[in-house]
Structure formats: structure tokens, C-alpha cells
Amino acid sequence: MKYMLLINAATDADGQAVSQCTFEDWQVYDKSVKDAGIFVTGHSLADLTTATTVRVDDRGERVVTDGPFAESREVLGGYYVIDVPDLDIALDWAARGPGARDGGSMVVRPVASFED
Numbered sequence: 001m002k003y004m005l006l007i008n009a010a011t012d013a014d015g016q017a018v019s020q021c022t023f024e025d026w027q028v029y030d031k032s033v034k035d036a037g038i039f040v041t042g043h044s045l046a047d048l049t050t051a052t053t054v055r056v057d058d059r060g061e062r063v064v065t066d067g068p069f070a071e072s073r074e075v076l077g078g079y080y081v082i083d084v085p086d087l088d089i090a091l092d093w094a095a096r097g098p099g100a101r102d103g104g105s106m107v108v109r110p111v112a113s114f115e116d
Contacts, residue, residue, distance in 0.1 A: 001083070001084065001085065001086065001087075001090075001110060001111075002040060002081055002082070002083050002110070002111035002113075003081070003082055003083075003084065003087070003090035003108055003109065003110055003111060004079055004080070004081050004108070004109050004110075004111055005042075005079060005080040005081075005082065005090070005093065005094050005097065005106050005107070005108055006076060006079050006106065006107040006108075006109070007076070007077045007078045007079060007080075007097065007099035007104070007106055008074040008075065008076055008077065008099065008104055008105045008106070008107060009074065009075050009077045009099060009104045010074055010102060010103030010104045011074065011075055018102060018103060019098070019099070019101070019102040019103075019104055020101070020102045021098035021099070021101060021102065022098075025098040026044075026098055029096060029097055029098055030042075032096070033080060033082060033093065038082040038083055038084050038093070039080070039082060040080075040081040040082060040083050041080075041081045042078065042079055042080035042081060043078055043079065044077065044078040045076060045077055045078050048067075048075050049067070051066075051067055052064060052065070052066060052067075053065050053066075053067065074104070074105065077099065080097075081111060087108070087110070090108050091108055094106035094108045
């Protein structure tokens with residue numbers, strides 16, 4: 001079954017990520033996911049300051065604003081999609097991720113399948 005691991009970094013009062021994990025930590029994790037044969041896809045997202053939010057108002061008009069959709073204590077930094085037998089194994093892989101440390105989190109969600 002496929003699961004998406006959403007990587008949320010904790011932020012300080014100024015909205016800056018506070019994680020202590022390094023690029024090398026992510027390289028090790030990335031290699032372990034790929035070596036285990038469970039990697040489907042994944043990407044790191046560009047800096048939060050590059051985000052643009054789109055809403056449609058009650059009149060059906062598009063409203064575009066610079067920045068994230070809401071103030072938050074966490075910032076979505078990227079994701080992995082893994083293919084593992086069950087939720088317990090997906091949770092184990094999420095717990096190994098550097099994003100689960102230092103106040104961050106790895107949100108695990110099943111990928112819906114509409115093929116059946």
C-alpha cells in the first residue's frame with residue numbers, strides 16, 4: 001500500500017525552521033528508503049517565501065496572495081511516497097525520518113486508490 005509522508009518542520013516566532021537535522025541526515029534517510037525498495041517518489045519544496053496561495057471567493061473570483069495559506073508553527077518542507085505492506089511499517093519509516101525530530105513531524109496518510 002502506498003503512503004505519503006508529509007514532512008513538517010517546526011518554526012520559531014519568525015517563521016524560520018528550527019530543525020537541527022542536516023542535509024547529510026536527509027541524504028542518509030533518502031538512501032535507506034531507496035535501498036529498502038519502498039521509494040515511490042518524493043520532493044523537497046522550495047523555501048516558504050516562494051509560496052503562492054489561491055482561493056476562490058463566493059463570487060467565483062480567484063484570489064491570489066503571496067505566501068502560505070495561514071500562519072502556522074509548522075512548515076511543509078516536502079514529502080515521500082513509499083510503498084509498504086501496512087500502516088505500522090509506514091509509521092516506522094516516518095519515525096526514522098529526520099523531519100520527525102526537533103519539534104517537526106512526519107504526517108502519514110494512505111494514498112487513495114480509485115482503480116477498483
